[in-house]
Amino acid sequence: xxxxxxxxxxxxxxxxxxxxxxxxxxxxxxxxxxxxxxxxxxxxxxxxxxxxxxxxxxxxxxxxxxxxxxxxxxxxxxxxxxxxxxxxxxxxxxxxxxxxxxxxxxxxxxxxxxxxxxxxxxxxxxxxxxx
Numbered sequence: 001x002x003x004x005x006x007x008x009x010x011x012x013x014x015x016x017x018x019x020x021x022x023x024x025x026x027x028x029x030x031x032x033x034x035x036x037x038x039x040x041x042x043x044x045x046x047x048x049x050x051x052x053x054x055x056x057x058x059x060x061x062x063x064x065x066x067x068x069x070x071x072x073x074x075x076x077x078x079x080x081x082x083x084x085x086x087x088x089x090x091x092x093x094x095x096x097x098x099x100x101x102x103x104x105x106x107x108x109x110x111x112x113x114x115x116x117x118x119x120x121x122x123x124x125x126x127x128x129x130x131x
Contacts, residue, residue, distance in 0.1 A: 009082070022074055026074075027072075028122055028127075030120065030127060031047075031071075031124065033120055034117065034121060034124055035071070035072070037113055037114075037116060037117040037120060038064050038067065038068050038084075038117065039064075039068065040110075040113050041061075041064055041088070041091075041114055041117060042061045042064035042065045043061070043108075043111075044061070044062030044106060045058065045060045045064065045110075046058060046061035046062070047061075048106070048107075049061055050085075051054040052091075060091060062091050063087065067080055067083075067084055067087075077128070078086070078125075078128050081121055081124050081125055081128065082125060084121050085118060085121045086123060088114050088117050088121065089114075089118050089119050090098050090115055091110055091111075091114055092115070095107060095111060097108075106122075
């Protein structure tokens with residue numbers, strides 16, 4: 001009886017760190033910028049969530065941190081970047097409606113960070129897609 005031999009070829013994109021690779025050393029400059037922007041908006045949300053006693057705002061901050069941790073651990077990076085775009089973008093109109101004219105300088109600064117973050121995330125999606 002003949003024995004069949006199976007060979008499996010696995011290829012990974014050269015621009016993306018393999019799953020399980022962690023740390024800032026394996027990340028591009030754009031990825032590092034995205035993580036810094038995420039950290040700023042996460043800190044803003046955590047602070048506002050605690051000070052204002054707003055659990056949804058606090059949870060948004062926790063979500064940003066969770067995404068950052070998964071990304072730096074190499075878990076489904078492309079999917080996380082895609083998911084982060086609407087997750088971040090929806091924060092802007094929600095803030096506008098929730099604050100209803102009671103805006104603060106911290107809120108404006110956070111929204112500027114989030115706008116830059118969305119642009120950086122879109123650029124990262126295109127970079128990953130073209131890699």
